[in-house]
Amino acid sequence: MTGNHTQIWLKCLEVIKDNTSAQSYNTWFKPIVPVSFVNNVLTIQVPSHFFYDWLESHYIDLLRKTIKKVIGTEGKLEYRIVMDSAGNANSSIMTQPSHHQYYKRNAIGAPSPEKMSEGPINPFVIPGLKKLEIDSQLNDSYTFENFVEGDCNRLAREASLAVTENPGGTAFNPLLIYSGTGLGKTHLCHAIGLRIKEKFPEKTVLYVQSEQFINQFVNASKNQNLNDFVHFYQMIDVLIIDDIQFLAKKTKTQETFFHIFNFLHQNHKQLVLTSDKFPVDLEDMMPRLLSRFKWGLSADIQKPDTATRVAILKNKLYNNGIVLSEDIIEYLAASMRTNIRELEGVLISIVAQSSLNKKEITKELAQQIIDRFVKSSAKNVSVEYITNIVCDYFGIGIDQLSLNSRKQQIVQSRQIAMYFSKKYSNVSLAIIGKQCGNKDHSTVHHACKTISDRIETDKQFKAMMEDIEKRILI
Numbered sequence: 001m002t003g004n005h006t007q008i009w010l011k012c013l014e015v016i017k018d019n020t021s022a023q024s025y026n027t028w029f030k031p032i033v034p035v036s037f038v039n040n041v042l043t044i045q046v047p048s049h050f051f052y053d054w055l056e057s058h059y060i061d062l063l064r065k066t067i068k069k070v071i072g073t074e075g076k077l078e079y080r081i082v083m084d085s086a087g088n089a090n091s092s093i094m095t096q097p098s099h100h101q102y103y104k105r106n107a108i109g110a111p112s113p114e115k116m117s118e119g120p121i122n123p124f125v126i127p128g129l130k131k132l133e134i135d136s137q138l139n140d141s142y143t144f145e146n147f148v149e150g151d152c153n154r155l156a157r158e159a160s161l162a163v164t165e166n167p168g169g170t171a172f173n174p175l176l177i178y179s180g181t182g183l184g185k186t187h188l189c190h191a192i193g194l195r196i197k198e199k200f201p202e203k204t205v206l207y208v209q210s211e212q213f214i215n216q217f218v219n220a221s222k223n224q225n226l227n228d229f230v231h232f233y234q235m236i237d238v239l240i241i242d243d244i245q246f247l248a249k250k251t252k253t254q255e256t257f258f259h260i261f262n263f264l265h266q267n268h269k270q271l272v273l274t275s276d277k278f279p280v281d282l283e284d285m286m287p288r289l290l291s292r293f294k295w296g297l298s299a300d301i302q303k304p305d306t307a308t309r310v311a312i313l314k315n316k317l318y319n320n321g322i323v324l325s326e327d328i329i330e331y332l333a334a335s336m337r338t339n340i341r342e343l344e345g346v347l348i349s350i351v352a353q354s355s356l357n358k359k360e361i362t363k364e365l366a367q368q369i370i371d372r373f374v375k376s377s378a379k380n381v382s383v384e385y386i387t388n389i390v391c392d393y394f395g396i397g398i399d400q401l402s403l404n405s406r407k408q409q410i411v412q413s414r415q416i417a418m419y420f421s422k423k424y425s426n427v428s429l430a431i432i433g434k435q436c437g438n439k440d441h442s443t444v445h446h447a448c449k450t451i452s453d454r455i456e457t458d459k460q461f462k463a464m465m466e467d468i469e470k471r472i473l474i
Ligand code: ADP
Pocket: 142, 146, 147, 148, 149, 153, 179, 180, 181, 182, 183, 184, 185, 186, 187, 188, 312, 315, 340, 341, 344
């Protein structure tokens, strides 16, 4: 198929728009320029290599699905990258195929059509090769070198390193890494896999997400080649399964995994697992499987402290060749406390916005993006939570809000609590009024207007409001 690239890309954009947030859409998809569509290959132009990397690592699934939907299964994506480092007028252009498409075509469970036609006996193995050659599904950018060590992750990192020294031969088998989301579990998994492949090229390493494992299991059961599925996994030397909490309730998959686990463990093969929960809190998991998880080492990753957050930011900046002033780095580290993925997301947005709009990275720009980012990911906050923060900020008791006092501080605290409740909670003005000092909805309406007017006209007040807002949102 060959045709009008602009129209094809517009159709793609429609699909993308429906499947991503407005912020991601504006930051990452709007700036893309379609270049050509020849022989089913859609070429799109992106503003920098960095942009390309980001699309490939964060939106490849969406892009793949979109291309399939708009062009069909034969569709391929190619990037044209404008090599334009900030301020460099001499931009040049290079073309790069979608990296992941290549991998996906060769991924386990998805042998390429040419190879299928040779009649593979085991559908999970790429045929025609003597040794078990598989795509390990490792992401080259998640290495130990760029994994910043801190108190929060020392145990998990050290244990991971120990495993790479002697896979299957340490007491850390299985190695189970657990933590909240966005704190580095997946990064460590890839780092382990990459290091082992480097040190022991003869070992077969495989990284799978548990959803992928489950899907493969379901397909294998449907196609009656469960034996092939099990044999395939039994041939792996280092099996890394990410996010095993998704195995919960999947009794049949757990049964099969139990057998694979036992086989690998008995044969001194290494297992690395991650979970977003402490092993005992994993619900709906077969007790005998849970007990296996405890055979080795369970290492947790905590939220990073400020110094680690600063170090992580510096590391990302250095690796991407970006320079940012100390005070902005510190500001970012202070604003985004709980999740490294979000911290990174904000950093990338800032850099992208500044390079796309040719704006200098200032603290204001950083602040705008953080605010937008935090708001868009903010949960629905309760009125009670907001009043608590506001009262705490002004050093008054919650019960004082309902006093019929004309004291400036109390009136103001109440109005501010109402203003933020309207902005961030999903409840009616009447309920907000009731919970903020037993007032009616017109008082809330009036309060919100008074506060917005003052934000517009009083700089100092505005700064104070931003300060309170941050406390509410972080
Ligand atoms: P999880 O799997 O726990 O949800 P990820 O491993 O996906 O988290 O980490 C989220 C992002 O944060 C990734 O881009 C990862 O590279 C980055 N990250 C997490 N921990 C660190 C660290 N200690 N040093 C550098 N980057 C990190």
